[in-house]
Amino acid sequence: MDISQSFAAAIGLILGGDPAFLAIVGLSLTVTLSAVAIAALIGLPLGALLALARFPGRGAVIVLVNALMGLPPVVAGLLVFLLLSRSGPLGPLGLLFTPTAMVAAQTLLVLPIVIAITRQLTEDLHGEYREHLASIGLTGISAIPTLLWDGRFALATAILAGFGRASAEVGAVLIVGGNIAGYTRTMTTAIALETSKGDLPLALGLGIVLILLTLAINAVTYGASRVGARFAG
Amino acid sequence: MRDTLSVLPLTVTDLVFAAGGRPLVDGIGFTLPKGGLTVLIGPNGSGKSLTLRLCHGLLTPTSGVVSWAAADGVVGGVKRHAMVFQKPVMLRRSARANMLHALAAFGLSRSERATRCAEALERFGLAGLAERPARLMSGGEQQRLAIARAWALRPQVLFLDEPTSQLDPGATRQIEEMLMALRGEGMTLVMATHDMGQARRLADRVLFLNRGRLGEDAAAAPFFAGPASPEARAFIAGDLVW
Ligand SMILES: Nc1ncnc2c1ncn2[C@@H]1O[C@H](COP(=O)(O)OP(=O)(O)O)[C@@H](O)[C@H]1O
Ligand SMILES: [Mg+2]
Numbered sequence: 298m299d300i301s302q303s304f305a306a307a308i309g310l311i312l313g314g315d316p317a318f319l320a321i322v323g324l325s326l327t328v329t330l331s332a333v334a335i336a337a338l339i340g341l342p343l344g345a346l347l348a349l350a351r352f353p354g355r356g357a358v359i360v361l362v363n364a365l366m367g368l369p370p371v372v373a374g375l376l377v378f379l380l381l382s383r384s385g386p387l388g389p390l391g392l393l394f395t396p397t398a399m400v401a402a403q404t405l406l407v408l409p410i411v412i413a414i415t416r417q418l419t420e421d422l423h424g425e426y427r428e429h430l431a432s433i434g435l436t437g438i439s440a441i442p443t444l445l446w447d448g449r450f451a452l453a454t455a456i457l458a459g460f461g462r463a464s465a466e467v468g469a470v471l472i473v474g475g476n477i478a479g480y481t482r483t484m485t486t487a488i489a490l491e492t493s494k495g496d497l498p499l500a501l502g503l504g505i506v507l508i509l510l511t512l513a514i515n516a517v518t519y520g521a522s523r524v525g526a527r528f529a530g
Numbered sequence: 531m532r533d534t535l536s537v538l539p540l541t542v543t544d545l546v547f548a549a550g551g552r553p554l555v556d557g558i559g560f561t562l563p564k565g566g567l568t569v570l571i572g573p574n575g576s577g578k579s580l581t582l583r584l585c586h587g588l589l590t591p592t593s594g595v596v597s598w599a600a601a602d603g604v605v606g607g608v609k610r611h612a613m614v615f616q617k618p619v620m621l622r623r624s625a626r627a628n629m630l631h632a633l634a635a636f637g638l639s640r641s642e643r644a645t646r647c648a649e650a651l652e653r654f655g656l657a658g659l660a661e662r663p664a665r666l667m668s669g670g671e672q673q674r675l676a677i678a679r680a681w682a683l684r685p686q687v688l689f690l691d692e693p694t695s696q697l698d699p700g701a702t703r704q705i706e707e708m709l710m711a712l713r714g715e716g717m718t719l720v721m722a723t724h725d726m727g728q729a730r731r732l733a734d735r736v737l738f739l740n741r742g743r744l745g746e747d748a749a750a751a752p753f754f755a756g757p758a759s760p761e762a763r764a765f766i767a768g769d770l771v772w
Contacts, residue, residue: 429619
């Protein structure tokens with residue numbers, strides 16, 4: 298099969314609604330969206346708290362969180378693998394090589410992004426709002442809902458960045474998921490495997506879906522920042 | 531429903547605020563009775579903004595006392611003094627949402643919030659701008675919204691930190707008229723300004739600050755006719771004292 302034939306076959310896969318193909322796309326989206334949702338649920342309040350709290354070692358925590366934004370996916374995968382492996386502390390749960398393990402690993406990847414960006418945004422916004430909020434009685438953590446709401450468009454961008462990182466990574470899901478066909482095979486792990494096996498149509502088809510996904514994320518990000526700019530003045 | 535309990539008089543005694551070992555507000559004392567517009571005047575850096583923030587409770591004094599007739603200026607769980615800043619703090623929301631946010635922070639019921647919001651927007655000529663993102667409004671409109679937002683909280687005392695320093699003469703006049711109307715309704719106003727003309731137009735009483743100290747505390751008419759201290763005389767004459 299030459300390249301153009303592979304392309305035609307890939308398009309056929311995408312448009313044909315092949316169940317195995319759709320299952321891979323579906324699992325990828327489920328895992329990544331779950332990870333992003335969990336990371337947002339934990340990361341938004343934690344980032345805001347880190348912005349407002351003053352405690353010894355705060356600077357070190359901020360540096361650490363910022364550094365973790367660049368955590369290599371394979372290392373995140375390795376950490377979760379060690380936790381979940383049979384001899385690890387969470388081994389008895391039997392979660393290794395399940396979609397749940399993949400969600401955990403991707404959450405670990407996305408969480409620092411959400412915390413770090415939320416911390417920065419909330420801190421800047423708080424600098425601007427602090428006196429007014431204190432004047433109307435919103436001091437300390439009671440200022441957090443206002444800050445998160447007013448930062449919502451920028452925060453959406455942070456969450457989308459996390460989504461982009463998680464949906465593109467292969468190392469973490471490969472290590473803790475095991476790339477089991479029909480169970481833990483995602484778009485990225487399938488591409489890695491099928492390319493090496495020579496099944497170019499499947500790899501290309503999934504690659505095209507990934508690129509479209511990335512485009513969609515960026516379109517939404519752009520839209521969010523445009524709407525946000527309207528309110529930011 | 532008139533105010534049965536007043537937070538006034540406000541008594542400020544030996545107020546000191548120091549940073550880096552340097553006293554920036556240095557032993558200020560005065561009593562603020564109910565009513566009238568008191569102007570804090572003085573050159574840049576004389577401590578006007580710090581004094582307002584200390585009175586409003588945004589800063590903790592290094593020493594000295596800010597004492598309200600009701601503890602912290604709170605009556606029945608409601609803070610009865612509000613503040614408007616030099617650069618209006620506008621949330622990234624519509625004008626109406628800015629107003630509703632402050633009312634919600636005061637713990638008011640949904641219906642009470644809606645009533646007060648509509649009332650304040652109407653009174654300050656903002657009804658037509660209610661849905662505009664506040665930060666896209668002009669400087670004058672933003673400051674009007676800031677005053678309306680504070681007014682909706684029904685303060686007995688309103689602190690204003692150079693509310694017109696960034697506005698053009700037209701917007702300034704609008705704000706000044708609003709302040710005179712508020713004073714006419716019995717609200718007690720304390721305003722910092724370094725604008726001599728504005729002080730002359732509005733003040734009932736003048737507190738002249740210089741280098742963190744209270745240089746003079748006088749009724750407006752005698753102060754402008756001839757201040758007692760040489761520093762205040764120099765300031766009035768336009769020779770800023772630093
Ligand atoms: N938080 C602060 N820490 C240190 N210095 C401050 C602080 N706030 C104000 N200052 C200084 O205190 C002096 C008085 O400030 P301010 O009250 O803002 O003056 P004014 O409002 O009369 O122009 C200025 O010299 C200013 O730089
Ligand atoms: Mg000032």
